[in-house]
Amino acid sequence: xxxxxxxxxxxxxxxxxxxxxxxLNYVYRPTTVAGIQRVLKLARETGRxxxxxxxxxxxxxxxxxxxxxxxxxxxxxxILDWNPDTGIIDVEAGVTMRDLWRYIxxxxxxxxxxxxxxxxxxxxxxxxxxxxxxxxxAGTLGDYTLEFDAVLPNGDVITxxxxxxxxxxxxxxxxxGMFAIITRAKLQMKRIESGRLxxxxxxxxxxxxLLALMDEHKDQSDYLVGWVDCFAKGxxxxxxxxxxxxxxxxxxxxxxxxxxxxxxxxxPDTIAGIIPxxxxxxxxxYATNNFGIRWLNFAKFxxxxxxxxxxxxxxxxxxxxxxxxxxxxxxxxxxxxxxQHQCFLPFETAELAIRKMLQxxxxxxxxxxxxxxxxxxxxxxxxxxxxxxxxxxAMDFRVTKRNKAALQQLMYDLxxxxxxxxGRFYLAKDAHxxxxxxxxxxxxxxMERLAALKHEYDPNNLLQTNLSRRLQIDQLTTS
Ligand SMILES: Cc1cc2nc3c(=O)[nH]c(=O)nc-3n(C[C@H](O)[C@H](O)[C@H](O)COP(=O)(O)OP(=O)(O)OC[C@H]3O[C@@H](n4cnc5c(N)ncnc54)[C@H](O)[C@@H]3O)c2cc1C
Numbered sequence: 001x002x003x004x005x006x007x008x009x010x011x012x013x014x015x016x017x018x019x020x021x022x023x024l025n026y027v028y029r030p031t032t033v034a035g036i037q038r039v040l041k042l043a044r045e046t047g048r049x050x051x052x053x054x055x056x057x058x059x060x061x062x063x064x065x066x067x068x069x070x071x072x073x074x075x076x077x078x079i080l081d082w083n084p085d086t087g088i089i090d091v092e093a094g095v096t097m098r099d100l101w102r103y104i105x106x107x108x109x110x111x112x113x114x115x116x117x118x119x120x121x122x123x124x125x126x127x128x129x130x131x132x133x134x135x136x137x138a139g140t141l142g143d144y145t146l147e148f149d150a151v152l153p154n155g156d157v158i159t160x161x162x163x164x165x166x167x168x169x170x171x172x173x174x175x176x177g178m179f180a181i182i183t184r185a186k187l188q189m190k191r192i193e194s195g196r197l198x199x200x201x202x203x204x205x206x207x208x209x210l211l212a213l214m215d216e217h218k219d220q221s222d223y224l225v226g227w228v229d230c231f232a233k234g235x236x237x238x239x240x241x242x243x244x245x246x247x248x249x250x251x252x253x254x255x256x257x258x259x260x261x262x263x264x265x266x267x268p269d270t271i272a273g274i275i276p277x278x279x280x281x282x283x284x285x286y287a288t289n290n291f292g293i294r295w296l297n298f299a300k301f302x303x304x305x306x307x308x309x310x311x312x313x314x315x316x317x318x319x320x321x322x323x324x325x326x327x328x329x330x331x332x333x334x335x336x337x338x339x340q341h342q343c344f345l346p347f348e349t350a351e352l353a354i355r356k357m358l359q360x361x362x363x364x365x366x367x368x369x370x371x372x373x374x375x376x377x378x379x380x381x382x383x384x385x386x387x388x389x390x391x392x393x394a395m396d397f398r399v400t401k402r403n404k405a406a407l408q409q410l411m412y413d414l415x416x417x418x419x420x421x422x423g424r425f426y427l428a429k430d431a432h433x434x435x436x437x438x439x440x441x442x443x444x445x446x447m448e449r450l451a452a453l454k455h456e457y458d459p460n461n462l463l464q465t466n467l468s469r470r471l472q473i474d475q476l477t478t479s
Contacts, residue, residue, distance in 0.1 A: 054124025060431025094122030195259030207238020
């Protein structure tokens, strides 16, 4: 690597998962800490900033850094240590959730927290502090992190632990790559006796009953997720389905040993052993419009009603990574891509706010194509906490040349409803939030801490992304 010039050969176009945010960046993919330190030195010498990227599956602009350096950690994929007696694993930052569960499941362990897709890396997942369908009862990935190593912008390597370095530990985790580069993490996995979960699906005729179902079943469930038909109106507004899943014990599963095998967990890549799933998105493209999705939602709701109360056995992988079932499904949203709006709302205001959001989207002619509701716990101790004791609503919108401006305005108007309801946002999904909205939702104390830590650990604003510039993180001042 030439120490003072950026080679045009490093220029690559990268995008956010939603395919809306795109950038040309100088991409470097080191495999060692020394390699990371060399990239930081190069950035200082060439006056460029450094953005971090793991799997690149944040929806918006969190892992792109236009015309600057993008440090891609996805080649740091070694599993450094695994203890099948304690369930403690030590991994490099580029190990993905997929690598992780596939490595441990045969020993009767599963990651304590997994998000809705398996393609994120541990580094990127810690930087956003991801949650799963068990958030309200299990917390976030950061809660199962025993220690991690990180490289500071000045090149120093530090080890962080929750009790010994609490400030850095709780800020680098959740800190969206603004303070340090995570290179290694030691995580606690959870014991499982069978590779299967029992899922009970319940249909809800409207939003009120959907939220009530989630609350009614949360104390007896290990995982919980709600699906909303965002096209339904009037008395049916917010209708949908709640899936509640529980781990099977060894005694409950006569095939426990087989179900812990990879062959059982791996999601098949064909339908009925014939049709490759990888081509499905091509057909899905023709249905990805208001007409097609309205009918798909209707059909899903009707099918759910017929199956109300049914119990199904699913593998852990199938239950946790439903969205990975159709490979490349996001391509159905091309050429414009998709925007997701995800907000977290307190219990008391959630129902009214969700009602207003669904109605607003319908009035503007942009009902969400996918609506997902989850249950979450109260505020946590991580710096960029997004959780509140209540619900989150995630909605996906198809972007086209014609609707781009109108959708942008819709996002801002949805944000206003969220802020009025005392809600919060999650940067992993964000592509539009503006600085004032972040400050209003995060609160003054956390914004002050964010500014102070940025000044202390990255005084020259070496670590930046398109997201951080949009949110003006480099301009934050301390009082
Ligand atoms: C279909 C789908 C479903 C999802 N479901 C969920 C869900 O249920 N729950 C949930 O919480 N999230 C969910 N997500 C979001 C996803 O889990 C997060 O965006 C996660 O951060 C992705 O990991 P990544 O490795 O791709 O990170 P990237 O997107 O590459 O990066 C994320 C952030 O981390 C920073 N970063 C990357 N690597 C490092 C590092 N080594 N050190 C420090 N900072 C770093 C980047 O600068 C960026 O700000 C979902 C995403 C998709 C596409």
